Amino acid sequence: MTVTQPDVSVIIGAYEAMPYLVECLASVEAQTIDPERIEVIAVDDGSTDGTGEYLEEFAARAPMSVTVIRQENSGGPSGPRNVGLGKAAGRYVFFLDADDRLGAEALERMVAMADRNGTDVVLGRVVGVNRSAPKSMWGRTLERTDVFSSKIKFTLSAQKLFRRELLERHGMRFDESLWTGEDALFTMEAYLRANGVSVLADYTCYYLVGREDGKHVTKSGSYTLRFDSACALMQLIADLVPAGERRDALMVRPFLVTLLPQFGPKFLTDSEEVRRHKMELAKPLMEAYWRDGIGRRIKVQERLRLHLVAEQRPELLVDVLQFLKAKKQPTALLEKKGRRLYLAYPHFRDRAAGVPDSVYLAEPHEARPFPGYREGGAESLLRRAVRKARRMLTSRSSTPGGRAAAA
Structure with a gap:
């Protein structure tokens, strides 16, 4: 009997995922792609709420190949994803969070797009359910683009289709030392190493579901973890992209999305000790990576806040934040x-x-x-x-x- 390589391996890392896992797996079962063309590798990361048992029930009745791995809790999403990636046999891999769900035609459309264009990463349109989702990159479908010619740098979550050969060739895995932002590091590296990226904007491939209990990995953890994440992403960009306009364009992402929120409204309610610590954590990042070329790509109030962080002027930053909190408008001087x-x-x-x-x-x-x-x-x-x-x-x-x- 000839064993055919699956087109796509769907990797699901699951921890305390009930009852959301029910709809997640139902969306996998409802895929229009032939079940023989996909495999599911589900890793239960030490759940105690019945997640592992439900995965095994699904494996027993699902029309596609399903492998369930149960392990002790690893503390984050990177470990389960890496375990799943190590077991994957598909030409492509897709990382599906156990809280979320797929559009019915998602895998069929994304695999077809990657095959048609020879691209290594495919982004399928994402919408939020009871939570926000990135929007700027879904203006139109792009058969072939890259991270410099599009808005894809503003979606660095792992829920994308990746050519497995690309990941294996570069030994790419999720950084298990990071407790947040590990997917941003992985996805940005894939964008930069890819032979083209496709954007599928005319069909909703992924539903990003907000949990009623508010347990989103991206919302949890100490502020210090954000600085670790920003540092790792900035270092990756600096390592892979020579200094200049292209690097500056990519650096906007970690400065704007990861670092700047640490110096937003929350800073006003932080204790003096936390304010000092945030400034200390930001100082080496600003010295190493902040450039005028980055500042020119963002709004004045964003540039001003980051400038004051770079200059270690928290007292002036507080004045700016209070101005913004009061929703005042600056005078425009021509x-x-x-x-x-x-x-x-x-x-x-x-x-x-x-x-x-x-x-x-x-x-x-x-x-x-x-x-x-x-x-x-x-x-x-x-x-x-x-x-x-x-x-x-x-x-x-x-x-x-x-x-x-x-x-």
Whole structure:
């Protein structure tokens, strides 16, 4: 009897997943792809709520191959995923969280897209159920793209289709030393090493389900874990992408999504000790990775907060956060004939604070909505240079001895 390699291995790490696991597995069973083309590898990470027993019941009746592994609790999602990945035989792997569920055609569509385009990662549209989900990358379906040409850097969760050969070739596994953000590290590495990425935006492939008990891994744990996560992702990007515009574009993700929230509204209610500790944890990251090229890609208030973190000025940061909490709007100051717009958040042109004007300067993506703003840049500089050259030519041709006179 010939054993056919499955197209996709669905890896499910499960811990205390009842009753959500019931709908999760029902969504796997309802897949339109031929059951013989998929295998399920489910790892029960020491559950005590019947999760392991339900997985075994499912394995006994499911139409596809199901392997159930039961182990002592590992403390996080990385261990079960790595165990499942080590057992996987499919051409592709898909990581499905036991709380969530798949759209019926998800695996069939994603495998077809990867095969059609030869891409190594496929992102299927995600929607949230009782929780938020990333949105910016689902504008349109992209048969082939990369992390620099799209918004995919803003979705680094593991729930994607990965070509297993890519993962094996680079020895990729989830970092079990990280207690949060381990999926961001894994997915960003896959994006950077992939021979193309596909985005399937016209069909909901994945339902990200909010648990009523609020137990989401991304919401749990000490703030120190966020700094560990940010550090790991920044280091990965620095290791794989040379310094320059492309690296700056990717660094926006850890600075904006992982680091900056530590210096948001919660900072106002933090104790002085926690504030000092957060500043200490951020200092080496800011020194190593913060660049003007990153600042230019984000909003003024975001840039200002990160600048104050870099300068270790928590007292000024508190003023900015209180301003934002009060939902105040900064005064917009137009200069240079409307081509330069400053947003006067707290401490703008305050000599004692010493924050450079450039920190408050709105880039075109933020300045365009303001009345009177005239976008400058290379194009307008070129137009001014052309006008100047024409004036010089006109002036020469109208003077005695010029070309006009010679003619």
